[in-house]
Amino acid sequence: MSTSLRNSILSLAATGFLVGGIALALFWAPEDADQGFSQKIFYIHVPIALTAYACFGFGAWKALRLLWTRDSRYDLESYTAIHMGVIFGLLTLATGSIWAKISWGHWWTWGERQLVLFLILFLFYSSYFMLRYSTEPGPRRQRNSAVYALFGVVLIPVSFLAVRIAGTILHPTIFTHEGANLPGEMLLAFCICLAGMLALAATLYRVELAGKRIDSSLRELRELLA
Amino acid sequence: MIRARKLSKRFGDKRVLDGLELEVPKGGFVLVTGPNGSGKTTLLRLCAGLAAPTSGELDVDAPRGAIGFLAHEPLVYRELTALENLDLYGRLYRIRERRERCGAMLERFGLWRSRNERAGTFSRGMLQRLAICRAFLHDPDLLLLDEPFDGLDAEGAKMLYLKLAERGSTVLVATHDPGSLASRATARFALA
Amino acid sequence: MSGYAADVTALARKDLLLELRSRDTLPAMLLFVVSALTVFHFALPSDSSARAETGLLWIAIVFTALLGLTRAFAPEREDGLLDGLVLAPCDRSAIWVGKTIGVTAFLVLAELVALPAFALFFHPVSWELVVAVGLADIGIAAIGTLLAAIAAASRARELLLPLLFLPLAIPVVIGGVGASVAANPGSFLGFLGLYDAVFAILSWASFEYVVTE
Numbered sequence: 001m002s003t004s005l006r007n008s009i010l011s012l013a014a015t016g017f018l019v020g021g022i023a024l025a026l027f028w029a030p031e032d033a034d035q036g037f038s039q040k041i042f043y044i045h046v047p048i049a050l051t052a053y054a055c056f057g058f059g060a061w062k063a064l065r066l067l068w069t070r071d072s073r074y075d076l077e078s079y080t081a082i083h084m085g086v087i088f089g090l091l092t093l094a095t096g097s098i099w100a101k102i103s104w105g106h107w108w109t110w111g112e113r114q115l116v117l118f119l120i121l122f123l124f125y126s127s128y129f130m131l132r133y134s135t136e137p138g139p140r141r142q143r144n145s146a147v148y149a150l151f152g153v154v155l156i157p158v159s160f161l162a163v164r165i166a167g168t169i170l171h172p173t174i175f176t177h178e179g180a181n182l183p184g185e186m187l188l189a190f191c192i193c194l195a196g197m198l199a200l201a202a203t204l205y206r207v208e209l210a211g212k213r214i215d216s217s218l219r220e221l222r223e224l225l226a
Numbered sequence: 227m228i229r230a231r232k233l234s235k236r237f238g239d240k241r242v243l244d245g246l247e248l249e250v251p252k253g254g255f256v257l258v259t260g261p262n263g264s265g266k267t268t269l270l271r272l273c274a275g276l277a278a279p280t281s282g283e284l285d286v287d288a289p290r291g292a293i294g295f296l297a298h299e300p301l302v303y304r305e306l307t308a309l310e311n312l313d314l315y316g317r318l319y320r321i322r323e324r325r326e327r328c329g330a331m332l333e334r335f336g337l338w339r340s341r342n343e344r345a346g347t348f349s350r351g352m353l354q355r356l357a358i359c360r361a362f363l364h365d366p367d368l369l370l371l372d373e374p375f376d377g378l379d380a381e382g383a384k385m386l387y388l389k390l391a392e393r394g395s396t397v398l399v400a401t402h403d404p405g406s407l408a409s410r411a412t413a414r415f416a417l418a
Numbered sequence: 419m420s421g422y423a424a425d426v427t428a429l430a431r432k433d434l435l436l437e438l439r440s441r442d443t444l445p446a447m448l449l450f451v452v453s454a455l456t457v458f459h460f461a462l463p464s465d466s467s468a469r470a471e472t473g474l475l476w477i478a479i480v481f482t483a484l485l486g487l488t489r490a491f492a493p494e495r496e497d498g499l500l501d502g503l504v505l506a507p508c509d510r511s512a513i514w515v516g517k518t519i520g521v522t523a524f525l526v527l528a529e530l531v532a533l534p535a536f537a538l539f540f541h542p543v544s545w546e547l548v549v550a551v552g553l554a555d556i557g558i559a560a561i562g563t564l565l566a567a568i569a570a571a572s573r574a575r576e577l578l579l580p581l582l583f584l585p586l587a588i589p590v591v592i593g594g595v596g597a598s599v600a601a602n603p604g605s606f607l608g609f610l611g612l613y614d615a616v617f618a619i620l621s622w623a624s625f626e627y628v629v630t631e
Contacts, residue, residue: 276501278631289507290505291506300497301498301499306435315506318506
């Protein structure tokens with residue numbers, strides 16, 4: 001299967017799942033008893049968050065492959081995956097913030113564990129980009145970025161735990177969006193939205209990676225001719 | 227002992243080595259010459275394992291512990307004495323009879339009297355001698371020397387020359403001015 | 419002594435000897451932490467709680483650690499000496515262990531001054547806080563040594579190290595402050611131990627990749 005065909009199928013799947021999932025979420029899934037219609041943003045917010053985690057994990061996997069095999073194509077793949085992760089992470093913060101505003105009237109609350117965790121991760125991966133910008137391209141930058149990406153993926157569960165225990169003493173988790181058991185219709189809509197988000201991330205990833213590869217090939221060509 | 231095929235090294239956009247073909251046989255004494263910026267230092271660093279090639283192949287048939295590298299920098303700690311510096315490297319290179327060996331090297335290169343002085347107080351020539359001691363300390367099979375006579379006075383140069391003359395190991399020297407080494411060389415490579 | 423342990427000992431000894439001779443990092447850290455605590459006194463309104471003060475102590479610890487970490491590879495950086503260590507046949511992770519021991523020692527020494535100063539300026543410290551500080555030191559030294567090596571390869575190393583370090587330091591601050599003020603410090607101390615174990619192993623294993631190409 002050629003790359004462009006695969007990309008087309010993927011973007012079609014993404015569109016299909018997302019549109020279908022959101023439609024289901026808005027019109028078919030039952031409304032939440034406590035929060036009413038505003039709870040519907042959950043169908044976007046949580047899949048985006050999970051997709052961000054997936055991107056960071058994928059980026060860390062590629063980083064591990066780089067360190068293992070010394071094959072420098074994994075560097076671009078890792079970088080692109082993390083870039084996707086940061087985009088989805090920003091969207092998580094944005095949608096979470098909107099949800100917080102609708103639910104409790106504040107744009108930000110330290111009691112919302114998911115938001116706090118993503119803030120920490122956002123800071124961490126922003127530093128990842130600083131690391132890349134301030135190091136000369138070459139094997140050093142590749143390896144350093146890869147190691148830092150591994151630190152990031154380890155930071156995710158550690159921060160999760162940290163924010164959880166912090167809630168008991170520092171910022172009491174009075175409000176929580178922790179999903180209880182989801183009834184069948186909600187679960188289905190959620191899963192379809194999740195599939196859609198993942199497909200969207202995969203599509204964007206492939207497109208951006210292709211673009212970056214072309215960029216670097218162009219640079220090499222220019223240099224060879226120089 | 228060293229074989230390079232189509233060896234290339236790039237730093238960002240700057241290509242320093244391009245498709246280099248080089249062979250250093252075991253026991254050989256090879257000179258690498260070229261003007262400043264031609265990549266001599268880069269080649270030595272690649273052979274020492276301090277850098278990785280961008281493309282091409284480089285085979286160095288010597289484990290890390292058997293390589294002696296003399297760089298532009300003396301690679302000694304300024305705040306440690308000459309003896310302490312050599313002792314540290316002696317430990318790291320697992321040299322037997324460390325104390326005797328360090329003492330012998332310092333004496334051989336005329337540094338015995340300054341053995342308890344901090345390297346930071348040494349002159350350029352003395353630092354170079356200390357660096358030579360460091361590079362030769364563990365009796366390496368492969369010597370990679372980058373401008374070894376840099377900074378040495380006549381006496382220091384003689385000491386180094388004598389040391390090089392006695393060795394049966396493989397030597398790769400990078401220098402912009404071969405001088406007295408030209409006669410010893412078994413092969414010469416010129417980097418453009 | 420086994421080869422690895424011998425290498426680590428030689429390297430750690432070297433770092434402590436260097437600091438003893440040059441005496442630039444440790445006095446700076448000591449002075450910095452006392453100055454920071456003084457600034458904090460003026461930064462806190464008079465009716466601030468003991469808990470707020472404890473929080474600020476942890477900030478002082480983190481930033482004093484940063485100060486020390488920027489100097490962690492200073493001797494190697496200045497003379498290109500990391501090459502000399504990397505060339506040696508020893509395991510590169512031994513370099514990390516040796517450095518981390520050195521950095522931990524500096525941090526502990528700095529806190530030997532910081533904690534009494536804090537007790538003097540603000541309020542007495544509990545033993546849980548002391549244990550937490552000890553555990554935090556190990557974690558900070560472990561990741562800090564690795565990150566210092568990463569930052570050393572960049573163009574803006576003094577700027578980069580704090581950026582790389584601070585997000586990773588957040589869990590340490592959570593654990594430390596929690597252990598200092600919570601009713602049940604045990605879970606926070608346990609968390610700090612977990613953080614140390616996880617990140618120490620990761621740093622130890624990945625150091626090789628950061629100093630070689």
